[in-house]
Amino acid sequence: MTIARCYAPLLLAAVLMLSGCGSDDAPASAAPVAGTSSVGDSAGSGEGSRGDVCATLEDQGATGAGFGPVQAWLPKDDVIEEIDAKLTPMTAVDAPDEVADAWATQQQYLEELRAAAEQLPEGGVITDPELYGLGDDLGLAQEELTDWWFHTCH
Numbered sequence: 001m002t003i004a005r006c007y008a009p010l011l012l013a014a015v016l017m018l019s020g021c022g023s024d025d026a027p028a029s030a031a032p033v034a035g036t037s038s039v040g041d042s043a044g045s046g047e048g049s050r051g052d053v054c055a056t057l058e059d060q061g062a063t064g065a066g067f068g069p070v071q072a073w074l075p076k077d078d079v080i081e082e083i084d085a086k087l088t089p090m091t092a093v094d095a096p097d098e099v100a101d102a103w104a105t106q107q108q109y110l111e112e113l114r115a116a117a118e119q120l121p122e123g124g125v126i127t128d129p130e131l132y133g134l135g136d137d138l139g140l141a142q143e144e145l146t147d148w149w150f151h152t153c154h
Helices: 002-019 048-059 076-091 097-118 136-153
Strands: none
Touching: 048 076, 048 136, 076 097, 097 136
16 A cells, blocks of 8 residues: 555656647647747757747746646645746746647636735635636646646656
């Protein structure tokens, strides 16, 4: 039983990484999209703008989980910290063209959720079910962004 618990996180990570492999969104050989990073070529990666976007996102702490759901039921300080960990990388770059709509949906949700969390008393939790954001549009946007992350950046 202990061994199974040790390998469960690795299995989950493998499943998440493989879930982006079958995406039909863009071929792996697609040319980099110009103008997708607010940092230009200053990252010095030589990979073009797509590489710059990924490098900048990673520098800002982005991970594959960074485009997924927020644990909105956490106490104020914890939920704000989680939101910031997801929102900060997104605001560090311009949205890549191929996921611009999903990016805007996720970023708007995170900004609205953060604004609501800031209004909470110390230790308070978000109780408005509308702000849990589990609607179809947000779920699809988060899935698209996660797939994009693993297909493009990893």
